[in-house]
Amino acid sequence: MPKVINDTKYTELKEQLNQLLCLYGPEKMRQVMETLPVQTQTKPNMPPAVRNVSFLEAVDAFYQSSKFSGLSRTTQTTYRSEMKLFQQHVKEKFGDDPQFEKVSNGEFLSDYIKLNEDPNTKAKKSSFLRTFIKTTYKIFFGHQDLGDLKTILRVRWSNDDAPKSFTKVQIAEILQIAQSRNHDSLYTAIIWTFLGSGIRINELCHLRIGDITPDTQTIKVTPKGAENTKKVRKINELALMMLTDFIEKKYSRAREVMPDSDYQRLYIFSSTAGDKPITSRAIQQFMKRIIRESRSIKEEDKDHLGPHSFRHSFAVQGLEAGIDIYTLSKLLGHESIDSTMKYLLLL
DSSP states (O other): OOOOOOOHHHHHHHHHHHHHHHHHOHHHHHHHHHTSSOOOOOOTTSOGGGGGOBHHHHHHHHHHSHHHHTSOHHHHHHHHHHHHHHHHHHHHHHOSSOBHHHHTOHHHHHHHHHTOOOHHHHHHHHHHHHHHHHHHHHHHHSOOOOTTHHHHTOOOOOTTTSOOOOOHHHHHHHHHHHHHHOTTOHHHHHHHHHHHHOOOHHHHHTOBGGGEEGGGTEEEEOOTTOTTOOEEEEOOHHHHHHHHHHHHHHHHHHHHHSOHHHHHTSBSSOSSSSSSOOOHHHHHHHHHHHHHHOSSSOGGGGGGOSTHHHHHHHHHHHHHTTOOHHHHHHHHTOSSTHHHHGGGGGO
């Protein structure tokens, strides 16, 4: 364990260096240090700051981070519970406060996860550890690259249980085909709405104009099994733009001549004038034709992909962007986080 110097100036300097490291990143800091008349010795494949971070210091920093404070109360409670269990295991192996380098060792983390047989429990712990370690990396080392840990913290599910999602190349081709197939942009807008919100096909079919709130980038959906309830979901900026452009194009005349209350009740996706919603079957048939025509999708995969695969793609892209599994579960409207865990397989 490195020697700790009880000196105020030393502590202040350490904090300043950590702030600079977070601001500019390790590579830029290394370049600057090489121009200074000082000699530094670094441990191979390990940033210098890593050796100066204790486990408890990392835990405190995680709880004080903007990442943790931005989580829902439910997620915070779950993470605190997971952290308590992890701390107990760390204490049994290394004592009260080992170096973070030991705790973030791939073999140690892998053994910890393997203590649990239930796939859902493994997935929960894996998700927590990914968030904790990535946040610690960002705070102290200026990056969130898990490296080999990304593979170690991935939960293995059977192929039969894995959701089927589209790749980015497949999505691009699907959008291109859709744009060439429908002159009124109906299905292009439908695909963008799927991709930008992750909503289910039945929720999409019953979207009304009044369900869209552009200022907050939200939409109100009728969740599965709750016809008299509306739930607020987020939609990303690009998808919202495509959706509002479609509404303006399709319903500009209706907006001028109809009372606002009637206009707000029009179904967005409709093969008529908005008085009846498009059917799930119509969307499924259109997507089946597009998938069959796609060259980027393997023949053996075409029967396993459909409109719901956009929801899976939304989930995967969210995880890749750093959204934690608990927040993603809420975005998808899952009643149980167990339903969300399988998406970890697709990372």
